[in-house]
Amino acid sequence: MLSTLDLPPPRIGDAYNPDCPTRHVLDRIGDKWAVLVMLTLKDGPVRFNDLRRRIGAISQKMLSQTLKSLERDGLVSRAAFPTVPVTVEYRLTPLAGGLIGILDQITHWAESHVGDIMAARRAHDGTDALAA
Amino acid sequence: MLSTLDLPPPRIGDAYNPDCPTRHVLDRIGDKWAVLVMLTLKDGPVRFNDLRRRIGAISQKMLSQTLKSLERDGLVSRAAFPTVPVTVEYRLTPLAGGLIGILDQITHWAESHVGDIMAARRAHDGTDALAA
DNA sequence: CCGTATCCGCATGGATACTG
DNA sequence: CAGTATCCATGCGGATACGG
Numbered sequence: 001m002l003s004t005l006d007l008p009p010p011r012i013g014d015a016y017n018p019d020c021p022t023r024h025v026l027d028r029i030g031d032k033w034a035v036l037v038m039l040t041l042k043d044g045p046v047r048f049n050d051l052r053r054r055i056g057a058i059s060q061k062m063l064s065q066t067l068k069s070l071e072r073d074g075l076v077s078r079a080a081f082p083t084v085p086v087t088v089e090y091r092l093t094p095l096a097g098g099l100i101g102i103l104d105q106i107t108h109w110a111e112s113h114v115g116d117i118m119a120a121r122r123a124h125d126g127t128d129a130l131a132a
Numbered sequence: 133m134l135s136t137l138d139l140p141p142p143r144i145g146d147a148y149n150p151d152c153p154t155r156h157v158l159d160r161i162g163d164k165w166a167v168l169v170m171l172t173l174k175d176g177p178v179r180f181n182d183l184r185r186r187i188g189a190i191s192q193k194m195l196s197q198t199l200k201s202l203e204r205d206g207l208v209s210r211a212a213f214p215t216v217p218v219t220v221e222y223r224l225t226p227l228a229g230g231l232i233g234i235l236d237q238i239t240h241w242a243e244s245h246v247g248d249i250m251a252a253r254r255a256h257d258g259t260d261a262l263a264a
Numbered sequence: 265c266c267g268t269a270t271c272c273g274c275a276t277g278g279a280t281a282c283t284g
Numbered sequence: 285c286a287g288t289a290t291c292c293a294t295g296c297g298g299a300t301a302c303g304g
Contacts, residue, residue: 016168016189021246022239029238030162033297036148048266057148059298064267074252085265086304095248098241105237106161107154109230114153116227120206165277180286191278196287217285218284 028073028099033058033066035103038092041076042100045091075099160205160231165190165198167235170224173208174232177223207231 017023028034033055040046040054052063067090070076075096081087092100149155160166165187172178172186184195199222202208207228213219224232 016164016187022242024246024249025238025242026161026164026167029158030164032148032158032162035158055148060267061269061299062297065297072253072256073249074256075249080266083265086267088266095245095252098245102234102238102241106157106234109234110154110157113227113230114156117156117205117207120227121204124204124206192287193279193289194277197277212286215285218287220286 025099028075029102029106031066033062034070037063037066037070038075038096038100039103041090041092041096045079045089048088048090051090070096157231160207161234161238163198165194166202169195169198169202170207170228170232171235173222173224173228177211177221180220180222183222202228 036055036058037051040051046054048063048067051067052058052060055063058066067076067078071078074093076090077093079089079091081089168187168190169183172183178186180195180199183199184190184192187195190198199208199210203210206225208222209225211221211223213221
């Protein structure tokens with residue numbers, strides 16, 4: 001069965017393959033909260049509830065979850081101080097530096113080209129409106 | 133209500149804000165299928181069903197949907213030829229070039245640092261195992 | 265203050281069937 | 285060949301409540 005398309009694995013260098021190195025990084029960058037958290041930590045360590053307030057629209061659950069996965073990937077480190085009540089600081093690891101660099105480039109590209117995208121969108125939607 | 137945290141909009145420069153230019157670009161890059169489609173179109177125009185076969189794991193629905201949104205954003209262009217049956221070619225626009233550049237950088241960074249991430253992950257999981 | 269556990273609505277996306 | 289339309293499972297993520 002499927003004789004016409006038994007291509008072994010996907011073809012292109014980066015085609016869908018859960019094990020592709022790029023996939024993992026792409027998934028991190030694609031993670032809305034992970035990006036926001038990393039950008040918020042960019043200028044230094046921040047405590048849990050500060051993080052929450054600064055990001056604003058994030059739920060406790062998502063923040064906790066995001067921090068744990070970032071910590072697991074060695075992108076964020078956690079430091080707890082036995083004050084009372086307990087104080088916990090999160091900060092970026094050196095490894096995260098490269099990601100921040102990429103995020104900065106995305107931001108830069110976005111700021112200079114989002115106008116084009118919006119224009120294309122308006123043009124497209126306008127065409128649609130006429131067609132309809 | 134919510135008197136303690138009626139911060140107007142989110143604070144930090146890039147905190148969650150659906151209108152932030154970077155947000156749109158990040159969402160595109162975060163879109164698994166959009167990335168795969170763009171990478172598959174990187175070397176030249178490809179027809180609908182070829183695209184489907186090359187990517188392999190994508191459904192018709194997702195491919196169609198992804199192509200439409202990429203077209204809307206001016207990142208992909210569509211050309212139909214009145215052959216019978218009809219032939220349709222998709223190709224990247226010049227605007228997409230910048231995104232491809234960024235994707236290449238992500239790939240490059242990923243290939244040189246994913247080892248670190250995986251190591252951190254193993255270390256972390258190992259620690260967990262001991263703790264458990 | 266710093267989380268974890270639970271419930272649950274809702275959007276994402278696959279499978280399938282049908283049209284030009 | 286190139287799509288569109290429909291149905292439906294599942295998983296993401298918010299709200300809430302509770303524990304360390």
